Amino acid sequence: MIDVKNLTKDFEKTKVLRGITEHIDKGEKVVIIGPSGSGKSTFLRCLNLMETPTSGEILFDGKEITHLHDKEINQVRMRMGMVFQHFNLFPHLSIKQNITLAPVKLKRMAPDQADKKAMELLERVGLPDKANAYPAQLSGGQKQRIAIARALAMNPEVMLFDEPTSALDPEMVGEVLQLMKQLADDGMTMVVVTHEMGFAKEVASRVMFMAEGVVMEQNSPREFFRNPKNPRLKEFLSKVL
Amino acid sequence: MNFAESFRQNFIEADRWRYLWDGLCTTLLITALAVCLGMILGFLVAIIRSTYLRTHKLLIPDLICRLYLTVIRGTPVVVQLLIIYFVIFASVPISKTFVAVIAFGINSGAYVAEIVRGGIMSIDVGQLEAGRSLGLNYTQTMAYIIMPQAFKNVLPALANEAIVLLKETSVAGYIAIADLTKGGDIIRSQTFSAFLPLLAVAAIYLVMVVVLTRLVGRLERRLAANDRR
Numbered sequence: 108m109i110d111v112k113n114l115t116k117d118f119e120k121t122k123v124l125r126g127i128t129e130h131i132d133k134g135e136k137v138v139i140i141g142p143s144g145s146g147k148s149t150f151l152r153c154l155n156l157m158e159t160p161t162s163g164e165i166l167f168d169g170k171e172i173t174h175l176h177d178k179e180i181n182q183v184r185m186r187m188g189m190v191f192q193h194f195n196l197f198p199h200l201s202i203k204q205n206i207t208l209a210p211v212k213l214k215r216m217a218p219d220q221a222d223k224k225a226m227e228l229l230e231r232v233g234l235p236d237k238a239n240a241y242p243a244q245l246s247g248g249q250k251q252r253i254a255i256a257r258a259l260a261m262n263p264e265v266m267l268f269d270e271p272t273s274a275l276d277p278e279m280v281g282e283v284l285q286l287m288k289q290l291a292d293d294g295m296t297m298v299v300v301t302h303e304m305g306f307a308k309e310v311a312s313r314v315m316f317m318a319e320g321v322v323m324e325q326n327s328p329r330e331f332f333r334n335p336k337n338p339r340l341k342e343f344l345s346k347v348l
Numbered sequence: 349m350n351f352a353e354s355f356r357q358n359f360i361e362a363d364r365w366r367y368l369w370d371g372l373c374t375t376l377l378i379t380a381l382a383v384c385l386g387m388i389l390g391f392l393v394a395i396i397r398s399t400y401l402r403t404h405k406l407l408i409p410d411l412i413c414r415l416y417l418t419v420i421r422g423t424p425v426v427v428q429l430l431i432i433y434f435v436i437f438a439s440v441p442i443s444k445t446f447v448a449v450i451a452f453g454i455n456s457g458a459y460v461a462e463i464v465r466g467g468i469m470s471i472d473v474g475q476l477e478a479g480r481s482l483g484l485n486y487t488q489t490m491a492y493i494i495m496p497q498a499f500k501n502v503l504p505a506l507a508n509e510a511i512v513l514l515k516e517t518s519v520a521g522y523i524a525i526a527d528l529t530k531g532g533d534i535i536r537s538q539t540f541s542a543f544l545p546l547l548a549v550a551a552i553y554l555v556m557v558v559v560l561t562r563l564v565g566r567l568e569r570r571l572a573a574n575d576r577r
Contacts, residue, residue, distance in 0.1 A: 157477060177485060185483035195478035199496050208492060209482035243575070254478075261482060 385453025390460025
C-alpha cells in the first residue's frame with residue numbers, strides 16, 4: 108500500500124532521515140519506536156507529506172506522491188488520517204463541528220450525512236454525550252479520542268499516529284490505546300510512532316526500531332522484544348523496559 | 349464676560365454649535381469609512397505576510413507589503429494626508445472627505461496589518477497541520493480554522509485601533525476639511541475666544557473615546573468568558 112524508496116530528509120544541515128526503504132502492506136499495524144531525534148516522527152510526517160522529503164520516493168497505492176501538485180497532495184491526505192501528539196482539535200468549534208468540518212468542506216458528505224457519521228463516530232469512541240461540548244471542556248484522553256474520530260470521518264485507508272499518548276496524563280493513556288486497539292482489530296492499516304511498548308507487543312504486526320535516521324532493526328513484536336540483535340536496540344530496550 | 353455670556357457667544361449666537369455638530373458628523377464619517385478601508389487593507393496585508401512567513405510563497409506581494417508597512421509606519425499621518433491630497437490627487441477634482449478616508453484608511457491599514465499578523469502567527473502551527481492533514485487546502489484551513497481564532501484574539505486590539513483612528517482624524521483640517529477639531533477652531537477664529545470652543549472639542553473626543561473604550565472592555569470580558577466555556 109505504501110512503498111518508501113531511499114527516503115531522505117534534511118533540515119538545514121542536519122540529516123534527519125538517511126535513506127529509508129520500507130514497504131507497508133494493507134492491514135499492517137506498524138509500530139515505530141526509537142530514541143528522540145531518531146527521525147521516527149519525521150518519517151511518519153513524510154508519509155502524508157506534512158514534511159517534503161529531500162530525496163527518495165514514496166508510492167501510495169503504486170502512485171508516486173512526492174512530486175505532486177498541492178491539489179493532488181490534498182487528495183492523498185484525504186486518504187490518510189493523522190493523529191497528533193497535541194491533539195490539535197479546533198478550539199473554536201464544537202466537538203461535532205470538529206468532526207464534520209473536513210468531510211463537509213471537502214464535499215465528501217452532505218451536512219446531515221456528516222452529522223450522522225459524526226454521531227456514529229462519537230458512539231464508537233465512547234463520547235456521544237460530548238457532541239455539543241467544546242475541546243476546552245474535555246480531558247486530554249477525551250481530546251485524543253475526538254482527534255481520532257475527526258481523522259476517521261474522512262474514511263481514511265491508513266491512519267498515522269504521531270506519539271498519540273505522549274502528552275497525556277498516565278491515567279488517560281489506556282483509553283486512547285484501547286481505542287487504537289479497537290481500530291486495529293477492525294482491520295485499519297496503521298503506522299504508529301509511540302513509546303508504549305505494551306501497545307507495540309500487543310497490537311503491532313511489525314515493530315520497527317529507528318535511530319540516527321535509519322531503520323536499524325524490525326521484526327514481529329515477539330522476536331523484536333525477545334531477540335533484539337542490534338546493539339543500539341538492545342541498549343534502548345534495556346532502558347525502556 | 350461671564351461664562352453664560354461667553355457660552356452664548358461661542359455656541360448659540362449665529363448657530364455656531366453647528367460647526368461642532370457638522371464637524372462631529374464629518375469626523376465620524378471619515379473615521380467609520382477609514383476603519384472599513386483599514387480593516388480590508390490590514391487583513392489583506394496580514395494574510396499575505398503570514399502566508400509568506402509560514403509557507404515562503406507570495407514573495408513579491410510580501411515585499412510590496414513590507415514596503416507599504418515601512419513607509420506608512422515610518423512617516424507622520426499628516427504628511428501622508430498632505431501628499432495624498434496635494435500630490436497624488438492634485439489634478440483630480442475629488443471630495444476632500446474622500447481623500448481623508450483614503451489617507452486615514454491606508455494609514456490605519458498598516459497598523460491593523462501588524463495586529464492581525466500577530467494574531468495569525470499566535471495560532472499554534474498544529475492547527476494548520478491538523479487542517480492540512482485532513483486534506484483541506486491552505487486557503488480553506490486559513491478561512492475555517494486559523495482566521496476565526498485569530499480574529500477573535502485580535503478583536504479588542506482592532507477596536508482600540510479604531511479608537512486611535514478617531515483621534516487621528518483631527519488632523520484632517522490640514523486639507524481644510526471641516527471636521528470636529530476644525531469646527532472648534534473656526535468658532536475660535538470668529539469669536540476670538542479659544543477656551544470654550546477648544547474645551548468643547550476636547551470634551552466631545554473624550555466622551556466618545558471613554559464610551560468606546562468601555563465597550564471594548566466589555567467585549568474583551570465577554571470573549572474571555574467564552575474561552576472558559
